[in-house]
Amino acid sequence: MRNGMHTDVERCVRAVQSKDARFDGWVYTAVLTTRIYCRPSCPVVPPKPENMTFYPSAAACQQAGFRACKRCRPDTSPGSPEWNQRADLVARAMRLVADGIVDREGVPGLARRLGYSTRQIERHLLAELGAGPLALARAQRAQTARLLIETTALPMAEIAFAAGFASIRTFNDTVREVYALSPSDLRERAAKRSGTPPVPAGDSSGTPGVLALRLPFRAPLNPDNLFGHLAATAVPGVEEWRDGAYRRTLRLPYGHGIVGLTPAPDHIACRLTLSDLRDLPVAISRCRRMLDLDADPVAVDDQLRTDPVLAPLIDKAPGRRVPRTVDEAEFAVRAVLGQQVSTAAARTHAARLVTAHGEPVDDPEGGLTHIFPSPEALADLDPESLAMPRTRRTTFTTLVRHLADGTLHLGVDSDWEQTRAELLALPGFGPWTVDVIGMRALGDPDAFLPTDLGIRRAAQELGLPSTPAALTARAAAWRPWRAYAVQYLWATDSHPINFLPV
Known part of the structure; x- marks a missing residue:
């Protein structure tokens, strides 16, 4: 570390x-x-x-x-892996800053979400990062502005607004101070470097609101399980695999979006369509989080490689990431739908909810039709309309009610242990459901699934203990990276989630 x-x-x-x-x-x-x-x-x-x-x-x-x-x-x-692997105050604050909370709600809003005073937040961030929340948010605004300046031909006034600046003057002053160039000079320099003019108010096809970006990551990155899992579990209408890209709809603070993500050797190609450009930094942050792009694969693999059973798996395909989510509440709902059923059945249940309660969107470039329904939209549905056992209906309706009324909060700022305890207190929530939410929604790098059937099969095949208690004891040596060990163990199976679609 x-x-x-x-x-x-x-x-x-x-x-x-x-x-x-x-x-x-x-x-x-x-x-x-x-x-x-x-x-x-x-x-x-x-x-x-x-x-x-x-x-x-x-x-x-x-x-x-x-x-x-x-x-x-x-x-x-790439962002610091510290904010992925830690759950303390500073890490939770950094995840909220990346999600745009300071721009939307100010420092008081950041402090309120974390349950601390503004003075305490300032003190902790300054002590560890050398900058307070306003400076961190300003740096993010500057980076967003640079991205829009260099990759689009949007007027500078629109860029200033989209990047979150309060005025054109502040935008101009910040860009000059951070990059030692005026916004116009920055655009001209980028055009000369690339040999092509900026894209006019969209992408090369002229589609309004479309941005083509490159998301960096630390090598190595193995895309098989990452994109394979997302594609194999994709909910029709909300997600799809098309032309070598994983595509999905996004619910964002100011509007909605559609993203296409394509793995490349040294980056992830990201194609974003946004209804409001102010959502750009949040959309990028959530896509990076979903693909676990800020992980440190060398540190993870070095730790796991000390186990002689895992070492050959890592040497064969290093750099596995944990597939996460762009919407924590959505994933929790889908985790309940997936209890004790196949992947195909879980997709079918989710697709019915999407068709009945999702928000329609237009997708001229593919087959996406809806944004996954919010907890508020699901809270009033008729439980009898759910084609599932009565006990799971109770689990489902209890979850969406708690999410809708704010009794349960799932987000980038969630305290992992506290949220686990709150989930376990709900009817129908056992260790598997709680830990899969911890791993993929909350982002806990040490979440572990010893009761998962795929993990138990892999353990038996590799000669590891196959009972949950014994396997958990053996996995103590893999901490704090047990969620990544899960990815390597899952990869020993021939399940389609482990392979890129063809």
Whole structure:
């Protein structure tokens, strides 16, 4: 674990001198002589060690008066894995900042969601990240603005609004301060670098509101189980696999969207259609979270490889990610629908709910028809309309009622252990349902499924203990990455969720 790595100067210097891309997003190098900050893998000649200082976030670099490097574009690094693997206050705050809460609700809204005072939030973030919530949100706005400036021909006033700036003047001043270029110069430089003009108010086909992006990740990444799982469990109308891309609809704060995600060797190609461009940073954040793109696969695999049973699985296909979700409440509903039935049956149940209660959307480029229904839309349905046993109907209706009235909250800011306890208190929620929600909705990297049939079959085949208690005891050595061990164990089966569709 590299928590607080920026304080280990010797280690940071070695990372910069070796141009080690594994540390991108973990730490940022600020050069005292040029007042520029870079990612460790920056291709330029490394500065002298005495001219380097290190920060834990791009926002901290900007707050200290450093400008982003024009070569390595450090503000576009993969996010720090710290916010995926931790459940403390700072990690929960960072996940909320990435989800746009500060822009929509301000620092008081962030503090209210976390149950702390604004002063406590400020103090904790400053102590660990060198920047408060406003500075972190400002850095995200600057990155969103740069993305829109460089990839579209939208007027600058529209970009300023979409990126979350309160005024054109603030937008212009921030871009100049962070990138040492005016917005117009930034667009002109990007056009010269790519050799093509910016896309006019859409993509190359002229579709309004469409953006083509590249989502970076830390190598290695094995796309088989990641996209295979999402495609095999796709709910008709909400998700589909089409032309080598996983596509789905998105419920967003200001509107809705459709995203297409295609795996490539060094990035994930992301095609976003948004009804409101203000949702861009949130949509990107949720897609990255769903694909687990901010994970540190080297740290995960190194830990799991110490088990001689897992080592051959990892050596065969390293870099497995945990397929997650863009909507925590949606996943919890689908987890209940999937209790004690096949994947196909779970998809059928979900598709009926979508057709009856989902919000219709237009998809000129594919076959998506609806946004998955919200808990509020499901709270008033007739339980007798559910083609499932009575006990599971009770489980379903209790869950959606608690989600709709706010008694149960599932989100990026959820406290993992507290939420587990609340779920276990609901009728029909056993360890498997709670742990699969913990793994895929809450994002707990240590969630484990010892009662899962696929895991028990894999354990028996590999010579691991196959009873839940004994397997849990053996898996203690895999902590805190047991959710990733689950992916490697699932991969020993021939189930279609483990393979990319053809």
